[in-house]
Amino acid sequence: MNLKKLLVVFFIAGTVIALPFINRAVFGTNAKEVDISVVSQRIISPSILASGFLAHEEEVMLSSEVIGKVADLFVEEGDQVDTGDLVLRVDDKNFIAGFEQSEAAVRINTIDIERQEVRIANLERQYERSKSLYQQELIGEEEYETLLNQLELARIDYLSAQERLAQSEAQLDQVLDQLSKTQIISPIDGVITSLDIKVGETAIASSTNIPGSSLMTIANPASIYTEVLVDEADIANVEVGQRAEIVAIAYPDQPMRGVVRFIANTAKIAQGRTGLSFVVKIDITDPGEVVLRPGMSCRAEIFTRQDQSVAAVPIEAVIFEEDRAELRSEYFVFVNDDGIARKTKVDVGLSDDEYQELTSIVDNDIEIVIGPNQELRHLLDGDRLNTNLVEDD
Amino acid sequence: MTDAEALQSTKTEPAGLINTAINIIASPSEAFSELEQRPTKLFPIAVILISMMLVMFWYYTIVDFDWFIDDSLALANLSEDQMEAARDGMTSMSQTTFTMFGVLGGPAAFFVFWVIQAGYLSLMSALIGDRFKFTNWFSLVVWTALPYLLSNVGMAVTVALSPNGQLSAAELNPLTLRNLGMEVNITSLDALFLQLDLTIIWAIALTVMAYKQWLESSWIKACGIVLAPYLLLTGVWAYFALT
Numbered sequence: 110m111n112l113k114k115l116l117v118v119f120f121i122a123g124t125v126i127a128l129p130f131i132n133r134a135v136f137g138t139n140a141k142e143v144d145i146s147v148v149s150q151r152i153i154s155p156s157i158l159a160s161g162f163l164a165h166e167e168e169v170m171l172s173s174e175v176i177g178k179v180a181d182l183f184v185e186e187g188d189q190v191d192t193g194d195l196v197l198r199v200d201d202k203n204f205i206a207g208f209e210q211s212e213a214a215v216r217i218n219t220i221d222i223e224r225q226e227v228r229i230a231n232l233e234r235q236y237e238r239s240k241s242l243y244q245q246e247l248i249g250e251e252e253y254e255t256l257l258n259q260l261e262l263a264r265i266d267y268l269s270a271q272e273r274l275a276q277s278e279a280q281l282d283q284v285l286d287q288l289s290k291t292q293i294i295s296p297i298d299g300v301i302t303s304l305d306i307k308v309g310e311t312a313i314a315s316s317t318n319i320p321g322s323s324l325m326t327i328a329n330p331a332s333i334y335t336e337v338l339v340d341e342a343d344i345a346n347v348e349v350g351q352r353a354e355i356v357a358i359a360y361p362d363q364p365m366r367g368v369v370r371f372i373a374n375t376a377k378i379a380q381g382r383t384g385l386s387f388v389v390k391i392d393i394t395d396p397g398e399v400v401l402r403p404g405m406s407c408r409a410e411i412f413t414r415q416d417q418s419v420a421a422v423p424i425e426a427v428i429f430e431e432d433r434a435e436l437r438s439e440y441f442v443f444v445n446d447d448g449i450a451r452k453t454k455v456d457v458g459l460s461d462d463e464y465q466e467l468t469s470i471v472d473n474d475i476e477i478v479i480g481p482n483q484e485l486r487h488l489l490d491g492d493r494l495n496t497n498l499v500e501d502d
Numbered sequence: 503m504t505d506a507e508a509l510q511s512t513k514t515e516p517a518g519l520i521n522t523a524i525n526i527i528a529s530p531s532e533a534f535s536e537l538e539q540r541p542t543k544l545f546p547i548a549v550i551l552i553s554m555m556l557v558m559f560w561y562y563t564i565v566d567f568d569w570f571i572d573d574s575l576a577l578a579n580l581s582e583d584q585m586e587a588a589r590d591g592m593t594s595m596s597q598t599t600f601t602m603f604g605v606l607g608g609p610a611a612f613f614v615f616w617v618i619q620a621g622y623l624s625l626m627s628a629l630i631g632d633r634f635k636f637t638n639w640f641s642l643v644v645w646t647a648l649p650y651l652l653s654n655v656g657m658a659v660t661v662a663l664s665p666n667g668q669l670s671a672a673e674l675n676p677l678t679l680r681n682l683g684m685e686v687n688i689t690s691l692d693a694l695f696l697q698l699d700l701t702i703i704w705a706i707a708l709t710v711m712a713y714k715q716w717l718e719s720s721w722i723k724a725c726g727i728v729l730a731p732y733l734l735l736t737g738v739w740a741y742f743a744l745t
Contacts, residue, residue: 113528128677
């Protein structure tokens with residue numbers, strides 16, 4: 110075998126083998142482009158998150174107590190109404206006819222009483238005369254007792270007529286009440302938020318959710334509040350009076366301010382959830398530019414503790430590692446040690462959705478790798494770093 | 503003199519396979535003469551493919567799998583939704599499955615490429631009417647691919663030098679044009695430089711030389727016939743990449 114050829118082969122192979130070494134010696138291992146931030150005193154607002162919707166505290170759903178076609182509708186959706194305003198009238202022809210019938214019955218019974226009174230007066234006079242004649246033994250006992258009996262029967266008839274009058278008067282009251290129920294009156298000051306019936310449709314006296322049973326909904330727009338469901342694990346931290354920030358889904362960039370007003374006593378399994386949760390009502394104290402509409406989905410952040418100034422880093426910088434086999438869980442951060450990543454175990458304290466308190470590293474000015482996530486999740490102890498210092502807003 | 507007589511008159515003593523391999527690198531014309539007489543195939547196929555499988559197995563064994571998935575997706579230039587879907591798909595596969603695809607996929611692709619290349623050259627032989635058959639061309643293309651062994655060696659060294667398993671598939675082969683410093687801002691051209699390495703160019707050049715030597719043709723004809731499929735592929739790629 111020609112030595113020269115072998116030398117050529119070895120030279121080429123040697124060059125190829127040397128290439129990665131040369132590359133490494135000249136350029137080193139690739140430094141990772143990372144964002145860093147210094148540990149500094151930051152305000153942490155411990156909070157919990159809950160989702161729910163906007164609702165009206167003062168809200169009434171009107172329904173009819175009588176069955177009948179809607180004759181007049183005096184409002185439209187969005188109209189402002191006051192307490193006592195007539196908003197809807199059900200056709201009352203049948204009820205008026207019934208009223209007149211009952212009124213006539215009262216009158217007939219009144220006349221009947223008058224007739225009974227005249228009859229009794231007449232029989233009393235006859236009785237007095239026959240009594241005198243009987244005492245003088247001018248008439249027999251049988252004739253006297255017959256007259257007495259007629260008088261007592263007339264008195265009983267009188268009582269009966271009185272009861273019939275009372276009965277017909279009660280019927281008249283009943284018909285009047287039915288008649289009055291054809292007039293639907295607003296029980297509160299508010300706005301028509303939902304109008305579920307039209308003129309000509311039949312209003313149905315029913316509590317079931319069938320068409321015609323609900324006429325309209327009136328709500329007081331000033332009484333809007335947020336109702337959220339707080340997980341039972343978080344409820345112990347929630348108290349009446351705590352500050353909250355509410356974000357309606359329709360206005361994701363316009364948080365509203367609120368205060369916790371009510372915490373339900375009993376936990377319930379809400380629709381679409383598996384765990385127990387408590388209803389928490391939050392008054393909206395400052396809606397900002399948000400146009401509040403009941404039913405809007407929203408998310409509320411309830412600040413469970415006072416703002417605290419602590420040594421903290423952005424929350425994404427803290428890595429949680431868990432070893433279930435050894436029942437061990439630890440938190441780490443990557444400290445920038447002059448361009449080299451050093452994985453450092455830390456103890457953590459309070460946190461919110463932005464920052465995590467570090468209780469074991471409290472020296473300000475220590476630089477911590479905070480991102481980007483794609484680099485951070487694969488960062489290893491000893492990796493070279495190209496750093497970009499990110500200042501706080 | 504007929505082709506058969508010409509072949510008989512130029513027959514030489516058989517050289518060893520190692521000798522042919524060294525000649526492919528250091529003295530290609532001698533290797534081509536040897537291959538013209540004895541179109542062996544198994545040795546280069548075995549050496550290239552087995553070394554490639556071993557290197558890929560080593561790579562997929564040491565690579566940080568989570569990091570590898572993110573790195574592969576970062577190269578793919580996908581939207582965020584596509585990226586999530588692709589990540590879900592990739593993470594649903596185990597590292598063993600990935601290793602299997604990596605170890606078997608590359609060699610299988612090489613083998614198919616060789617068969618196509620040899621098929622094309624034997625088709626051209628049939629059209630021109632020369633004496634070379636598929637077996638001759640297949641032997642030639644697998645032997646001229648032998649420089650790829652150097653890429654495998656380079657990859658093995660790169661894997662050995664990787665400190666933490668976070669070694670990108672794009673940085674594995676030190677002989678790709680991109681890893682030799684040819685970085686451009688045009689994405690499609692950069693992707694080409696990422697795939698193309700010196701040994702592939704070397705192998706093509708060897709095939710051209712062998713064609714010229716075997717058929718005693720001009721450089722232009724040899725280049726034209728051997729490079730035609732590559733030029734066609736490059737043209738199609740350039741059309742789509744640049745439009």
